[in-house]
Amino acid sequence: xxxxxxxxxxxxxxxxxxxxxxxxxxxxxxxxxxxxxxxxxxxxxxxxxxxxxxxxxxxxxxxxxxxxxxxxxxxxxxxxxxxxxxxxxxxxxxxxxxxxxxxxxxxxxxxxxxxxxxxxxxxxxxxxxxxxxxxxxxxxxxxxxxxxxxxxxxxxxxxxxxxxxxxxxxxxxxxxxxxxxxxxxxxxxxxxxxxxxxxxxxxxxxxxxxxxxxxxxxxxxxxxxxxxxxxxxxxxxxxxxxxxxxxxxxxxxxxxxxxxxxxxxxxxxxxxxxxxxxxxxxxxxxxxxxxxxxxxxxxxxxxxxxxxxxxxxxxxxxxxxxxxxxxxxxxxxxxxxxxxxxxxxxxxxxxxxxxxxxxxxxxxxxxxxxxxxxxxxxxxxxxxxxxxxxxxxxxxxxxxxxxxxxxxxxxxxxxxxxxxxxxxxxx
Numbered sequence: 073x074x075x076x077x078x079x080x081x082x083x084x085x086x087x088x089x090x091x092x093x094x095x096x097x098x099x100x101x102x103x104x105x106x107x108x109x110x111x112x113x114x115x116x117x118x119x120x121x122x123x124x125x126x127x128x129x130x131x132x133x134x135x136x137x138x139x140x141x142x143x144x145x146x147x148x149x150x151x152x153x154x155x156x157x158x159x160x161x162x163x164x165x166x167x168x169x170x171x172x173x174x175x176x177x178x179x180x181x182x183x184x185x186x187x188x189x190x191x192x193x194x195x196x197x198x199x200x201x202x203x204x205x206x207x208x209x210x211x212x213x214x215x216x217x218x219x220x221x222x223x224x225x226x227x228x229x230x231x232x233x234x235x236x237x238x239x240x241x242x243x244x245x246x247x248x249x250x251x252x253x254x255x256x257x258x259x260x261x262x263x264x265x266x267x268x269x270x271x272x273x274x275x276x277x278x279x280x281x282x283x284x285x286x287x288x289x290x291x292x293x294x295x296x297x298x299x300x301x302x303x304x305x306x307x308x309x310x311x312x313x314x315x316x317x318x319x320x321x322x323x324x325x326x327x328x329x330x331x332x333x334x335x336x337x338x339x340x341x342x343x344x345x346x347x348x349x350x351x352x353x354x355x356x357x358x359x360x361x362x363x364x365x366x367x368x369x370x371x372x373x374x375x376x377x378x379x380x381x382x383x384x385x386x387x388x389x390x391x392x393x394x395x396x397x398x399x400x401x402x403x404x405x406x407x408x409x410x411x412x413x414x415x416x417x418x419x420x421x422x423x424x425x426x427x428x429x430x431x432x433x434x435x436x437x438x439x440x441x442x443x444x445x446x447x448x449x450x451x452x453x454x455x456x457x458x459x460x461x462x463x464x465x466x467x468x469x470x471x472x473x474x475x476x477x478x479x480x481x482x483x484x485x486x487x488x489x490x491x492x493x494x495x496x497x498x499x
Contacts, residue, residue, distance in 0.1 A: 074214075077244040081210055085185055092183070102347030105162035112180040115191030121177050123197035125154035126495075128204070129181050132161040133344075133384075134410060135204040136168055138227060138282045141484055142202075143172065149488065150495055156196050163346060167385045184209040193219070200494050202226050206234060210248055217251035222494050226487055227282040228257045230265040231428070238269055246270030256487050259432055277490060280483030281433070286388075286416045296392035303371045304338070304393050310456055311340040313387055314409035315400035320352050322403055324359040324378070326452045331377065334460055338372060340390050342381035344400060344409070349382040356380060391417045395466060396459050398422045398452065401429070411437060415477045420459050420469035422446055436480065442472035 100106035111117070128143060130136040136159055143155055157168045158181035168178040182188035189211045201216055201223045203209075216223045230238075238245045249271040256279040257263040263278050312323045320341065327339045343352045349365075356363045356378055363378040364370055366386070372379055381390060391397055397414035399421065401407060407429030411421045415437070422444045427434040437443035446452040459466050 073243075074247045077247065078210055078214065081244075082186060085183070089183075099347060102350070103162060103345075105166070105346075108162070109165075109180055113183055113188075114185070115182040115188035115195075117179065117195060121156055121179065121196050123154070123195065124199060125156065125196075127156045127158060127196055127198045127201040129158045129202070129207055130164060130168075130204040131159060131207060133163040133167055135159075136164045137410070137413075139204050140171055141285050141287050142226065142282060142487065143176065144287070145484055145488055146491075146495075147176070153495065156198070163384055170385050181212075184211045186211050186215075189215050193221075200224070200491075202491075205229050208238070208245070208248055210244075213248055213251045222253040223251070224254045224256065224491070224494075225252065226256050227279075227483070228255045228266065229259075229262045229281075230257075230269075231431075232265075235265040235269070242269070254490065256490060258483075261432070277486075279486040279490070280480060282483045282487065283410055283412050283433070284477055284480040285482070285484040286412060286477065288416060292388060292392070295389055299389070299393045307336050307338045307372075308334065308460055309338045309340060309394045310396040310398065310460075311342065311390055311394040311414075312398045313340075313342040313381075313391070313400055313414070314344040315341065315352075316344055316404050316406050317348065317351075318404045319400050320355050321359075322449050322452075323398070323400075324356060324361060326449045326456070327378065328359065328361065329449070329453045330456055330460075333457060336374075337377075337460070338379065339377065340379045340381060340394060342387060342390065342400075346382070346384065349380070353380055353382075388413055388416075391419065394419060396420050396422065396456055398456075402426050403446075403448075403452075408434070411443065411473075412477055415442070415470075415473035418467075418470035418474045420444065420466050421473050422452065422455050436476050437473060440472050440476050442469060442476050444469070 096106045128139060130139040146155060156177045158179055159165050159168060160181060165178055182192045193215055198221060201221060203225050204227055206229055213223055246269060249269055255266055255271060255276050257266060257276060258281040260278060263276055266276060267273060315323060330337055343349060361377045362375050363380055364372055364376050366379055366381045366383050391414040397419050399409050399411045401409045402424035405426050408423055408427040410430060411423060412433060414421055425445060425447055434443060444455050446455050
């Protein structure tokens with residue numbers, strides 16, 4: 073029966089390829105990186121990949137960020153094991169390559185076509201494959217199962233929406249579940265949904281969320297200190313991070329209102345996707361605000377009102393020089409982004425009403441009074457103004473946010489304990 077289902081799945085995947093090519097070309101209009109490395113997406117690699125190690129798949133930028141502490145811990149624990157870090161987006165690949173050079177190969181994971189996946193697995197010859205969050209690629213999972221290569225889903229989450237979608241093909245998904253070696257879920261709700269899809273209880277563990285295990289190394293702290301002294305100086309700063317289409321107009325309107333009361337206020341505007349850097353620059357110009365681009369490397373002058381962050385992998389640095397953080401994707405129905413990175417810097421967190429991508433984290437923050445929710449430009453202006461005026465209030469919100477972060481750490485340690493049984497023989 074599985075053969076029938078996987079055959080139907082493969083036919084659909086092959087039919088979808090022209091649509092995927094059109095989509096890549098369309099996105100490449102604004103981001104040329106989407107035109108690169110197409111051969112890798114089909115399992116052909118120009119450079120040889122070191123084999124006999126670990127494949128760690130982190131789909132896009134967010135998963136790659138969450139995977140960084142895990143990769144570094146694995147490298148320290150098993151220095152002789154090579155890690156192949158894969159992603160599906162140019163931003164994920166770019167971040168990975170900027171963070172890792174020693175003993176780590178970064179490449180695209182091929183599309184889930186039988187030939188492409190076999191070529192990839194034949195070249196890498198992994199002893200273990202780890203996927204971040206929820207990546208159910210039937211061909212990849214089946215090939216690994218046939219070759220007796222363990223496949224583990226780490227930091228696994230399964231939203232109600234995703235569960236409903238998978239449940240429509242419950243029998244096929246249950247057969248896929250039987251081929252997965254282990255799942256390390258973020259919480260009880262996620263674990264329960266995996267069980268309902270047919271996963272075995274004795275192979276399911278609740279380890280917590282890796283996103284709480286944030287790195288704050290000395291190099292980062294030194295860079296923050298330098299920017300505060302030579303870049304920000306004594307200005308108050310608020311950052312609007314990971315913003316999406318439709319949000320920047322509202323955020324810049326809020327900043328213009330705030331400037332009437334706080335004329336020395338500096339805003340850092342960080343769009344989520346690189347292909348939108350130019351459009352955000354145009355929106356800022358149309359708003360009549362003085363701005364600089366982060367990539368230019370120049371320090372803001374007294375006249376600078378907005379810094380547009382058009383670099384990859386610098387959000388932790390920019391949170392460190394900010395007094396207040398608004399996390400984007402939450403004023404529009406995208407579902408929000410990770411609020412824990414600014415929480416690590418003990419600064420107040422503000423989000424819009426749409427936080428379903430990080431529902432569990434946001435509930436914890438709200439219960440601890442470590443997150444301010446706004447609904448529109450007016451409420452955002454009031455929240456930022458209140459925090460700018462009241463230093464003690466800023467300190468209190470930041471303190472409560474970092475306490476939530478610290479209280480929920482430990483997922484990395486638990487996950488490493490589970491991985492040991494698959495890797496100790498290779499140490």
